[in-house]
Amino acid sequence: MTKARHAHIHQSPSKGEKTMKNLTLFSSITLASILLAATPAMSQDPDNMVLVPRGEFIMGSQEHQDEHPHNVVVDAYYIDKYEVSNQDYKAFMKATGHPAPAYWDDPRLSKPEQPVVGVNWYDGSAFCEWKGKRLPTEAEWERAAKGPDGNGHYPWGHTLDETKANYGQNVGMTTAVDSYPSGVSGFGAYNMSGNVFEWVSDWYDPGYFNVSPALNPQGPAAGLNFANQGPVKVLKGGSWLAPSSSLHSSHRFWNQPENNSYGVGLGFRCAKSASPVGIQATQYDFMHALISMGDEKWAEALESIDRALKGDPENAEYMDTKSLIMKQINKGKN
Numbered sequence: 528m529t530k531a532r533h534a535h536i537h538q539s540p541s542k543g544e545k546t547m548k549n550l551t552l553f554s555s556i557t558l559a560s561i562l563l564a565a566t567p568a569m570s571q572d573p574d575n576m577v578l579v580p581r582g583e584f585i586m587g588s589q590e591h592q593d594e595h596p597h598n599v600v601v602d603a604y605y606i607d608k609y610e611v612s613n614q615d616y617k618a619f620m621k622a623t624g625h626p627a628p629a630y631w632d633d634p635r636l637s638k639p640e641q642p643v644v645g646v647n648w649y650d651g652s653a654f655c656e657w658k659g660k661r662l663p664t665e666a667e668w669e670r671a672a673k674g675p676d677g678n679g680h681y682p683w684g685h686t687l688d689e690t691k692a693n694y695g696q697n698v699g700m701t702t703a704v705d706s707y708p709s710g711v712s713g714f715g716a717y718n719m720s721g722n723v724f725e726w727v728s729d730w731y732d733p734g735y736f737n738v739s740p741a742l743n744p745q746g747p748a749a750g751l752n753f754a755n756q757g758p759v760k761v762l763k764g765g766s767w768l769a770p771s772s773s774l775h776s777s778h779r780f781w782n783q784p785e786n787n788s789y790g791v792g793l794g795f796r797c798a799k800s801a802s803p804v805g806i807q808a809t810q811y812d813f814m815h816a817l818i819s820m821g822d823e824k825w826a827e828a829l830e831s832i833d834r835a836l837k838g839d840p841e842n843a844e845y846m847d848t849k850s851l852i853m854k855q856i857n858k859g860k861n
């Protein structure tokens with residue numbers, strides 16, 4: 528397997544990046560007070576999934592050009608604590624008659640507790656649908672890997688550590704889906720780095736992080752037609768076979784959705800939306816209005832503050848915020 532596309536970038540921060548840093552400081556202070564005040568109002572956790580509350584994080588990193596860092600807000604969701612195992616996949620095959628994936632009989636890879644490998648994007652989607660779930664978006668996957676602090680290069684922190692993940696042929700095969708408990712992400716998800724690459728729902732486009740919406744990005748409408756072999760979907764997290772350079776949480780790799788064999792380590796986990804309700808949703812709408820203001824997306828900001836005011840019409844802070852937004856919108860018209 529080859530991967531020669533990534534050129535490391537060493538540029539001084541652009542105006543956008545400076546704005547983002549200021550925004551991050553501003554919003555972190557404001558958001559901390561909002562989030563501390565918010566009380567969880569979620570349905571009960573589904574089995575073997577972890578809850579990731581609605582919140583903001585910096586998606587991407589300075590590592591590669593296609594990882595352009597940008598602020599993103601993701602609605603609350605659950606994500607599987609573990610990669611889907613062979614045992615899980617066997618139950619799916621039995622219940623639905625779905626065909627066996629590649630490497631199903633490879634003795635190194637076929638133990639019940641090892642993650643299923645050799646599945647294509649459609650297999651992963653079908654499994655998740657059978658479970659009443661779906662593949663995570665790239666943003667959901669990355670937030671789950673980065674944890675509540677949102678800034679770790681790896682799920683466990685900043686330093687590469689072979690005792691915390693299975694990568695680079697250090698072990699020579701996949702390990703159980705609950706292996707490496709010390710490498711668990713801040714939200715409690717296992718093996719987000721390493722073991723098997725994980726399919727997410729988004730198409731891959733190297734420029735997408737420059738134009739992505741700030742709220743619940745779903746990926747571009749079409750994928751890069753890589754080497755004229757057809758459009759590609761995003762893969763996350765590296766694998767037992769892949770080098771350490773693909774391990775960090777914002778790393779983006781890709782494959783055609785019908786391909787199941789790349790690097791003998793293509794697996795997945797599923798996700799499920801979990802919408803906040805009541806006062807929490809209102810506070811988050813306010814939060815999103817502030818973030819949109821920081822991004823100078825005034826129409827988006829107005830939409831969010833109107834939603835917040837609908838939930839809490841007498842809130843003076845929300846009313847003040849709306850006047851600020853209106854002032855900017857009117858300034859643009861003159």
Ligand SMILES: [Ca+2]
Nearest residue numbers: 718719721723
């Ligand atoms: Ca993984």
